[in-house]
Amino acid sequence: MASASKQTRQRSGARVRPAGRGWRLIDSELDGVLLGTVIALLVIGILMMFSASYPAAIEDGLSGTYYATRQLAFAGMGLALMFILSIVPYHFYEKLWVSGSAFGVAIIMLILVLIPGIGSKQGTFARRWIAIGGDGGLTFQPSELMKIAIVLFFATLIVRNEHRMKTFLYGIVPYMLMLGAVAGLMMLEPHVSGTLIIGVIALTLIFVGGARPTHFAVLIGIGVVGLSCVVLYMMKKRGLDYFAVRFQSYVDPFNPDLMLSDTWQTCQSLIAIGSGGMFGLGLGASRQKYQYLPEAQNDYVFAILCEEFGFVGAVTVILLFCLLIFRGFYIAAKAKDKFGMLVAVGFTMHIGLQALLNIAVVSKAIPPTGISLPFFSYGGTALMMQLAEMGVLLNISRHAKLN
Numbered sequence: 082m083a084s085a086s087k088q089t090r091q092r093s094g095a096r097v098r099p100a101g102r103g104w105r106l107i108d109s110e111l112d113g114v115l116l117g118t119v120i121a122l123l124v125i126g127i128l129m130m131f132s133a134s135y136p137a138a139i140e141d142g143l144s145g146t147y148y149a150t151r152q153l154a155f156a157g158m159g160l161a162l163m164f165i166l167s168i169v170p171y172h173f174y175e176k177l178w179v180s181g182s183a184f185g186v187a188i189i190m191l192i193l194v195l196i197p198g199i200g201s202k203q204g205t206f207a208r209r210w211i212a213i214g215g216d217g218g219l220t221f222q223p224s225e226l227m228k229i230a231i232v233l234f235f236a237t238l239i240v241r242n243e244h245r246m247k248t249f250l251y252g253i254v255p256y257m258l259m260l261g262a263v264a265g266l267m268m269l270e271p272h273v274s275g276t277l278i279i280g281v282i283a284l285t286l287i288f289v290g291g292a293r294p295t296h297f298a299v300l301i302g303i304g305v306v307g308l309s310c311v312v313l314y315m316m317k318k319r320g321l322d323y324f325a326v327r328f329q330s331y332v333d334p335f336n337p338d339l340m341l342s343d344t345w346q347t348c349q350s351l352i353a354i355g356s357g358g359m360f361g362l363g364l365g366a367s368r369q370k371y372q373y374l375p376e377a378q379n380d381y382v383f384a385i386l387c388e389e390f391g392f393v394g395a396v397t398v399i400l401l402f403c404l405l406i407f408r409g410f411y412i413a414a415k416a417k418d419k420f421g422m423l424v425a426v427g428f429t430m431h432i433g434l435q436a437l438l439n440i441a442v443v444s445k446a447i448p449p450t451g452i453s454l455p456f457f458s459y460g461g462t463a464l465m466m467q468l469a470e471m472g473v474l475l476n477i478s479r480h481a482k483l484n
Contacts, residue, residue, distance in 0.1 A: 130378060211223065
């Protein structure tokens, strides 16, 4: 009888507790494919950070390894956080006070970042960071926290209102109001790309969560109207000439009248990508990172990767992101319950969409906007939040029926 019970536990995929060794904290295996993919992307990202950042660090009067060392430290803390969250049962976040508190804190921080003296501009016109420790200290980007908080909070509310998601009052209105508040605060920074990413994640969760298609279409229509109003406001504030130049910059970036000003970054990015050829110039051999390509260690690190590792290296990284996205959605499809499915969809959508938009910007497939490449671009807040998401996703995989 005992032997049969042991065989049943083995067939179910759970670890068998060895006699005399106490209870195991981890009862099942996490998804090794996802873990390996995340580690591979992180290692390549750190390697590219060492290569792409030292000219900028020296230009800023710092040690050549300054940015890379800080990124490595954040990666270490992020991996520790990922490991912890891969163990903590993900249903802990389904508690309303947990997900609600996370959302509330993120809202408060989005408000604080708009206050001069608290919010930091970090050398740009956008006020997106909260400075900790004054000049030279750490900075925190509230929008990165919101990307996690909105997934957890929306997933919690959708599960609690599962049988009422087909109604407009419960399936659309609450999420529309919350998303509107978040989008409004982020556009005040302004942070267009972050607003777009959070908006797409939220809409995906509402749709997957069971909202009626006709109600969802109404929500999309409201979003289009709101976006149109924002565009009209910006056109009135900045003038038609600004948008005409932006359009011309996208269509013809190598225009001599624009190349030395509006389209410099786009041109240098395309030159870096083209210079890499099939196999690249070699690790550390990039030329464009020497003050030709601005933000080489941030939003445009993928261009440096293309220059140093060529078409083969670029395709390898893209395929790794595709594998991560596939595995994330696979875990969502096999999740034990709806909450796990929604969280897995939300976090996978975040990483996949952000990677897609960054690569599209760097290669001029879409107009330029400030958006980082997950696991690659410099930024401690973003890296730790992304690894935290992967920790929760790994925990969901522990309970999913993947085989």
